Amino acid sequence: MNITLKIWRQKNKDDKGKFVTFKLDDVSKEMTFLEMLDYLNEKLVHEGEDVIAFDSDCREGICGSCGLYINGRPNGPQKGVTTCQLSMSAFKNNDTITVEPWRSKAFPVIKDLVVDRTPFDHLIEAGGYISVNTGAAPEANSIPIKKHNAERAFEAGICIGCGSCVAACKNASAMLFVSAKVSQLALLPHGKVEAKERVRNLVEKMDELGFGNCSNTGACEAECPKEIKLVNIARLNREFHKAY
Numbered sequence: 001m002n003i004t005l006k007i008w009r010q011k012n013k014d015d016k017g018k019f020v021t022f023k024l025d026d027v028s029k030e031m032t033f034l035e036m037l038d039y040l041n042e043k044l045v046h047e048g049e050d051v052i053a054f055d056s057d058c059r060e061g062i063c064g065s066c067g068l069y070i071n072g073r074p075n076g077p078q079k080g081v082t083t084c085q086l087s088m089s090a091f092k093n094n095d096t097i098t099v100e101p102w103r104s105k106a107f108p109v110i111k112d113l114v115v116d117r118t119p120f121d122h123l124i125e126a127g128g129y130i131s132v133n134t135g136a137a138p139e140a141n142s143i144p145i146k147k148h149n150a151e152r153a154f155e156a157g158i159c160i161g162c163g164s165c166v167a168a169c170k171n172a173s174a175m176l177f178v179s180a181k182v183s184q185l186a187l188l189p190h191g192k193v194e195a196k197e198r199v200r201n202l203v204e205k206m207d208e209l210g211f212g213n214c215s216n217t218g219a220c221e222a223e224c225p226k227e228i229k230l231v232n233i234a235r236l237n238r239e240f241h242k243a244y
Helices: 034-047 118-127 147-157 162-170 175-186 195-208 218-224 232-243
Strands: 003-009 018-024 096-100 109-111
Touching: 018 034, 118 175, 118 195, 147 175, 162 175, 162 218, 175 195, 175 218, 175 232, 195 232
Parallel strands: 003 096
Antiparallel strands: 003 018
8 A cells, every 4th residue: 555654754853853754665464553663764774864763572462662642642553552552553545644753851852753761760760679588489379469459460460661651642741651660560569669759759759850740631541452451540649648
């Protein structure tokens, strides 16, 4: 199929940036979105043009580095997938596709479609962990955990830190990401010792890094490729209230 791409080009963080239009012929519906961008970059190389910079690593929906804003939605039109899992079968012949980087003060553009997501690393450093010496693997049943809590912790723990929630939120809030980390540990006995300190540090660091407040629209849950639930934000608020 033939498609038209309007892609954000920006040389560096100080460049103003602009949309540039590209035409691509013979795009296979079997391609993933990133394979289509690879195909475009091969074409640009043969034409002696500067290739489009975008992030990717595992290309299996695990690492979260590939996130792009596609036709006004994080990761494009398909629900519950990362950009690397998005199939070109989601588009039609002669479609125009607009591709942008994440838009957030906390995620400055490095080049083209690549943004600096180290603020998420700083959030993890602030409290997304437990301080224990693990030693040898303990007996699996030495600390009884309710099945419901284990399942909810697992559902929160599958967050991959891609930033789709930030890109989807009109306030560029990171509360879904932070709440997933808080919930993952707050639901398990291992995380309760540092619970108050953790939630205080994470919320303070989130504000310091320039993320906005929760907009209450639910866009983060709707666009999350791992379908992290809003109930985690409610749990974050309860944990924060208990910490003071």
